[in-house]
Amino acid sequence: MADGLRIVFLGPPNSGKGTQALMLASRLGVPAISTGEMLRAAVAAGSDLGLRVGDVMARGELVNDDLMAEVVSARLAQDDAARGFILDGYPRTLPQAETLKGILDRLEAALDAVILIDAPTDVLIARGLGRGRVDDSVEVMRDRLRVYREKTEPLITYYDRLGVLHSVDGDQSIEQVGQQLLAVVGVGT
Ligand code: AMP
Numbered sequence: 439m440a441d442g443l444r445i446v447f448l449g450p451p452n453s454g455k456g457t458q459a460l461m462l463a464s465r466l467g468v469p470a471i472s473t474g475e476m477l478r479a480a481v482a483a484g485s486d487l488g489l490r491v492g493d494v495m496a497r498g499e500l501v502n503d504d505l506m507a508e509v510v511s512a513r514l515a516q517d518d519a520a521r522g523f524i525l526d527g528y529p530r531t532l533p534q535a536e537t538l539k540g541i542l543d544r545l546e547a548a549l550d551a552v553i554l555i556d557a558p559t560d561v562l563i564a565r566g567l568g569r570g571r572v573d574d575s576v577e578v579m580r581d582r583l584r585v586y587r588e589k590t591e592p593l594i595t596y597y598d599r600l601g602v603l604h605s606v607d608g609d610q611s612i613e614q615v616g617q618q619l620l621a622v623v624g625v626g627t
Pocket of ligand 1: 474506527528
């Protein structure tokens with residue numbers, strides 16, 4: 439799979455997938471595209487998009503699929519994504535997975551791998567508290583997790599059926615998870 443550069447990272451908040459997406463992307467020479475980061479940047483900039491998503495994000499809920507479709511199709515149309523990408527935080531719902539398929543079909547491309555990074559709930563919560571982001575109160579974290587289980591977890595079966603799903607245990611050191619990801623994508627260490 440060494441040439442397979444279109445990758446989706448799937449997993450709950452605080453599973454470490456953001457960190458890993460950045461590390462693997464730099465190793466593969468493709469952009470790490472985090473929709474959460476894009477939205478936070480929009481909120482910080484006070485752009486139209488930011489004004490539309492700020493409240494929803496603060497509640498730990500999901501931004502609506504149509505708006506996310508605009509954000510992601512514009513981002514994937516940029517030059518740096520032409521030879522691959524790691525998507526971190528998208529798709530998060532079944533309709534988003536269908537949207538992504540549509541975008542890739544038009545580009546005559548397909549996903550090479552979807553990698554699930556998961557860890558036990560208590561580990562996720564403890565990590566979130568350690569991170570201490572302003573919006574990460576225990577309540578909001580629990581809401582984010584509930585939304586993940588309800589809306590995003592069905593994607594595991596969806597991608598498993600398509601034969602592209604891989605799983606890595608996120609309850610390990612950053613280095614260990616990184617090593618396993620390299621093995622999954624077929625890059626020697
Ligand atoms: P993240 O950093 O990926 O946890 O994203 C932070 C927040 O941005 C989420 O809790 C959502 O409110 C919003 N968000 C990010 N990506 C998506 C997405 N694919 N669909 C809907 N909302 C999203």
